[in-house]
Amino acid sequence: MNTLIAASQRPCLAVAPMMDWTDRHCRYFHRLLAPSAWLYTEMVTTGALLHGDVQRHLAYAEREHPLALQLGGSVPEDLARCCRLAEEWGYDEVNLNVGCPSDRVQRGAFGACLMHEPELVRDCLGAMRAASAVPVSIKSRIGVDELDSWAQLENFYRIVAESGVQRVIVHARKAWLKGLSPKQNREIPDLNYQRVYRLKREFPLFEVIVNGGITAAESISGHLQHVDGVMIGRAAYQMPWMLTECEQLMADSAHSAEHDQPDRDQILEQMIAYAHAQQAQGVPIRHIGRHLLGLYHGQPGGKLWRRQMSECLQDHSAAPESWRRQTIQSDCPEYA
Numbered sequence: 409m410n411t412l413i414a415a416s417q418r419p420c421l422a423v424a425p426m427m428d429w430t431d432r433h434c435r436y437f438h439r440l441l442a443p444s445a446w447l448y449t450e451m452v453t454t455g456a457l458l459h460g461d462v463q464r465h466l467a468y469a470e471r472e473h474p475l476a477l478q479l480g481g482s483v484p485e486d487l488a489r490c491c492r493l494a495e496e497w498g499y500d501e502v503n504l505n506v507g508c509p510s511d512r513v514q515r516g517a518f519g520a521c522l523m524h525e526p527e528l529v530r531d532c533l534g535a536m537r538a539a540s541a542v543p544v545s546i547k548s549r550i551g552v553d554e555l556d557s558w559a560q561l562e563n564f565y566r567i568v569a570e571s572g573v574q575r576v577i578v579h580a581r582k583a584w585l586k587g588l589s590p591k592q593n594r595e596i597p598d599l600n601y602q603r604v605y606r607l608k609r610e611f612p613l614f615e616v617i618v619n620g621g622i623t624a625a626e627s628i629s630g631h632l633q634h635v636d637g638v639m640i641g642r643a644a645y646q647m648p649w650m651l652t653e654c655e656q657l658m659a660d661s662a663h664s665a666e667h668d669q670p671d672r673d674q675i676l677e678q679m680i681a682y683a684h685a686q687q688a689q690g691v692p693i694r695h696i697g698r699h700l701l702g703l704y705h706g707q708p709g710g711k712l713w714r715r716q717m718s719e720c721l722q723d724h725s726a727a728p729e730s731w732r733r734q735t736i737q738s739d740c741p742e743y744a
């Protein structure tokens with residue numbers, strides 16, 4: 409622990425890694441909403457990266473920084489090789505997934521089941537840190553199966569700390585490795601934020617980021633009394649405008665300058681321009697538009713816009729301009 413560098417003072421806002429959701433187009437959109445947030449890729453397995461299409465997995469837009477690559481794996485040498493690739497591609501952080509409970513991931517002996525093997529996690533993180541200059545972080549649960557006491561979490565992180573890792577992201581619920589689907593494992597086990605707060609108290613040199621169940625920007629300040637940052641998953645995807653509010657709150661708590669906040673229509677225009685640029689490179693625009701469906705969530709006309717947007721995405725000949733709202737929608741609350 410003494411080898412760790414003191415955690416930074418600025419609170420961290422992060423958007424969670426989410427398979428099939430936080431691809432590069434989604435991250436580009438989130439970046440427009442939250443200029444300083446840390447963005448995380450979907451989990452990429454070491455196998456996919458070492459034997460697959462590196463460009464497909466690692467390409468991103470410069471604008472996405474600060475950007476973390478999340479890896480799934482448990483072989484230190486493979487993870488180390490992936491960290492070198494991440495460094496070559498200019499990633500700002502590499503994160504090890506110790507929280508995913510899916511059967512596929514368990515068959516690969518990584519993700520949440522690694523909470524049973526703290527020494528292996530330490531060795532993985534140590535090999536990753538030694539492989540490149542890119543900072544390494546971990547994302548875990550507070551426990552798995554019967555291994556869910558404070559003493560067990562404390563033991564896990566005491567061993568993990570020997571790797572020298574500094575940023576620790578904790579999803580504040582345990583995972584059941586058998587019997588629950590990944591979706592159920594995000595909903596059924598109870599949230600226990602106190603556990604995460606205690607981790608920060610007992611390991612003050614960790615930069616602790618709490619994750620799980622954060623659905624309103626207003627709740628962030630409460631978490632920041634106890635930890636160094638918050639990571640938001642589903643709410644950021646489903647109600648993306650929340651990110652602008654979170655960004656503002658984080659700026660206030662760090663006493664930093666306010667960002668000029670664009671409105672939703674301006675963000676949509678920027679995404680239309682982005683869609684054109686991507687289309688010119690052969691990307692189907694529905695791969696981009698699908699991430700925008702929540703943009704007008706809670707706004708007058710928001711539901712109608714979402715429905716029309718969904719229809720536009722089915723129509724392969726529709727241009728990105730068809731994503732624009734008609735003025736009449738926003739003027740007619742009965743359509744909401």
Ligand SMILES: Cc1cc2nc3c(=O)[nH]c(=O)nc-3n(C[C@H](O)[C@H](O)[C@H](O)COP(=O)(O)O)c2cc1C
Nearest residue numbers: 424425426427450451505579620621622640641642
């Ligand atoms: C569709 C989906 C995919 C996810 N994929 C990943 C993943 O690849 N890696 C990971 O660590 N967590 C993954 N998660 C979990 C989230 O990162 C996060 O820990 C979880 O959703 C709890 O945060 P929330 O309540 O803010 O959504 C995923 C969640 C969702 C909804």
